[in-house]
Amino acid sequence: MLKEVSVEEAWRRKYPERTVLVVSVDREGRPNIITLGWNMPTSGNPPMVAISIGHGRYSHKLISETREFVVAFPSEGMEDAIMFCGTRSGRDVDKFKATGLTPVKAKYVKPPLIGEATVNMECRVVASLDTGDHTIFVGEILTAYVSEEDKPVLFNMGNNVFKGFKCW
Amino acid sequence: MLKEVSVEEAWRRKYPERTVLVVSVDREGRPNIITLGWNMPTSGNPPMVAISIGHGRYSHKLISETREFVVAFPSEGMEDAIMFCGTRSGRDVDKFKATGLTPVKAKYVKPPLIGEATVNMECRVVASLDTGDHTIFVGEILTAYVSEEDKPVLFNMGNNVFKGFKCW
Numbered sequence: 001m002l003k004e005v006s007v008e009e010a011w012r013r014k015y016p017e018r019t020v021l022v023v024s025v026d027r028e029g030r031p032n033i034i035t036l037g038w039n040m041p042t043s044g045n046p047p048m049v050a051i052s053i054g055h056g057r058y059s060h061k062l063i064s065e066t067r068e069f070v071v072a073f074p075s076e077g078m079e080d081a082i083m084f085c086g087t088r089s090g091r092d093v094d095k096f097k098a099t100g101l102t103p104v105k106a107k108y109v110k111p112p113l114i115g116e117a118t119v120n121m122e123c124r125v126v127a128s129l130d131t132g133d134h135t136i137f138v139g140e141i142l143t144a145y146v147s148e149e150d151k152p153v154l155f156n157m158g159n160n161v162f163k164g165f166k167c168w
Numbered sequence: 169m170l171k172e173v174s175v176e177e178a179w180r181r182k183y184p185e186r187t188v189l190v191v192s193v194d195r196e197g198r199p200n201i202i203t204l205g206w207n208m209p210t211s212g213n214p215p216m217v218a219i220s221i222g223h224g225r226y227s228h229k230l231i232s233e234t235r236e237f238v239v240a241f242p243s244e245g246m247e248d249a250i251m252f253c254g255t256r257s258g259r260d261v262d263k264f265k266a267t268g269l270t271p272v273k274a275k276y277v278k279p280p281l282i283g284e285a286t287v288n289m290e291c292r293v294v295a296s297l298d299t300g301d302h303t304i305f306v307g308e309i310l311t312a313y314v315s316e317e318d319k320p321v322l323f324n325m326g327n328n329v330f331k332g333f334k335c336w
Contacts, residue, residue, distance in 0.1 A: 010312035043300025132211025144178035
């Protein structure tokens with residue numbers, strides 16, 4: 001039997017959720033990082049990824065202006081950085097400095113890669129779409145990286161409890 | 169150290185992936201089901217979900233025409249239905265009949281709910297966006313259901329191996 005519930009109650013069953021760190025830059029090249037749970041692949045050829053960002057977020061402004069971003073999959077050990085980048089605004093703080101994460105020069109885009117992340121993807125925005133209180137930014141993936149360490153990737157198990165998975 | 173790899177190689181690190189069954193109907197009301205790994209929430213207020221469907225898929229045609237769909241989270245025991253709905257075309261087969269899944273009348277939309285699924289969400293398309301070889305359909309979530317049984321939800325662990333999680 002099915003029981004009608006609030007949408008929030010239904011979404012509680014969506015975990016584990018792939019959580020990504022998205023790096024962008026302002027017009028002067030200063031980088032910022034946001035934590036996002038709402039992301040998905042959206043094309044195989046050419047490869048593309050879609051991310052949803054809330055209208056008021058600083059990263060929404062940066063990506064709208066500079067049209068590039070890096071998607072990184074956080075590795076075990078990055079729990080504090082995930083929480084920091086998901087709760088603080090880049091308007092007030094330099095998140096690379098505050099978290100101690102290592103910016104690594106990218107090949108095609110201005111936002112840096114995250115040295116500690118298991119996966120990094122360089123993306124250029126090819127389309128965007130407003131959806132309620134968020135915007136979907138679609139990025140063509142120009143190239144990708146994995147870390148030599150290749151640590152388990154962290155997933156949100158609900159209530160911001162993170163767990164590492166290594167399914168590859 | 170980061171190592172440049174193909175995008176496919178990087179995506180191997182994306183699992184566990186939330187896999188959903190999406191129900192749609194043709195103009196005569198005949199239902200179809202497709203299995204989709206590419207999905208995400210995309211608005212909190214009003215609640216919305218985004219799904220990516222390949223251009224050639226039968227469900228792409230149905231949702232383009234009738235603009236409604238149901239998103240269901242499969243429960244433990246639905247492994248065969250997930251594989252069937254992900255590999256066969258609704259042009260050739262009635263997937264409710266073939267899988268034995270139970271269609272349940274929805275409240276606001278024509279596509280039926282899936283009686284065995286842990287979560288069902290009724291959605292109306294409010295926007296869509298072409299992205300390479302797929303289209304993102306954005307659905308406003310009109311209402312949602314959980315099953316009384318509330319079984320673990322199946323996630324793709326890679327290579328179509330499915331595992332149940334109960335994080336709520």
